[in-house]
Amino acid sequence: MIGSVQRALRLLEAVGSHSGGAPAKQLAREAGLPLPTAYHLLRTLTHEGYLRRENGVFVLGDAAARLACGGIQQKRRSMILDSLAHFRDVVRAPVYFAVYREGEIEVVGVSDTPASPACEEWADFRVTGHAHAIGQCLLGQLDGRSRQDYYDRHPVEAITPYTVQDLRSLEYRIGSLERMQPVTERQEYSLGTVCAAIPIAVGDAPATVAISLPLHQESRLLSAIDRLRNEVGALLSTLAFSISI
Incomplete structure (x- = not known):
């Protein structure tokens, strides 16, 4: 000592x-x-x-405050990852938590297993929001001006043969969603993968929890996302911590 x-x-x-x-x-x-x-x-x-x-x-002094802040942030991140691991085990699928912060899509945490790996981020999630369920779910929670600002910086373009083809089609899809309705996509971001995302309310920032499955398990997608939505409701206050990370 x-x-x-x-x-x-x-x-x-x-x-x-x-x-x-x-x-x-x-x-x-x-x-x-x-x-x-x-x-x-x-x-x-x-x-x-x-x-x-x-x-x-x-x-x-300030240095002590930075230490305290760092400890709090680490504790909050650990709480988020623990929650995601719980969701992952319940739905038996990779689980993602993302927010829309300062004009960008930010994946705060991901929990998967070797037997059920997360979708590989082969194209930057931040700039391909139109092509995946996470991004579409977050964009759907924005007002028209905020969405247009995102599109101006990250134009809609096909990244797989199944990606939504143009901005008009994307806006029609987003506009047809009911409030708090899950968003699903099929091979729009990654071939051989289906995804679903649910909007959640944690403070002022748009947020979402999502899952992905291989294409051959597509029949599980809706039941898994419904189960996830029930689980998230019980742990929503924990997820809210991530907004300040």
Whole structure:
């Protein structure tokens, strides 16, 4: 064990227990350290950005805040991946969680198994939203202006013989969807693969949970996505965490 590290951590914990900060003598007492040792460590921690000295007291600095934020983000991501793994085992298919954030499609997490692998991202998911169920589901949750902005940057074009052929056809398909209705696609993004996605409400950002299956299991697609929708409802608050990742 490295004693100086342990002592520095005790000081950080002591500072963190005081929202308004605390003076060096109090922190030394609470951390069980001699005052000269506490002064030396406090100066070092301040120099490195983990503490700030304000009006004679020490408070947590930006570096400590970044550490805390990183820990929270990692915990949230782990919660998401655990949820996706649960969904994967229930529906016996690869499961994807994606959001539309800052004008782009972002796949936050994927859970699959060696026996049932996820669809290979052979064409960037972000720019081929018109061709896969994830993208169509997210685009369907946008207003007309936001969708047009996406199309202007990522034009509709066929990437397989089954991809929707033009913007007009895509808009007709999106417009015909009922609210919260699953979106399905058959070999539009990847030959030999069928996909389905359901819209979910997690904060202000459009989001979706989706599954993919090999073409020969197409008969399972609708029952699997219905089962997924039931499971997602029970864990929706967990998925909401990913919006801030």
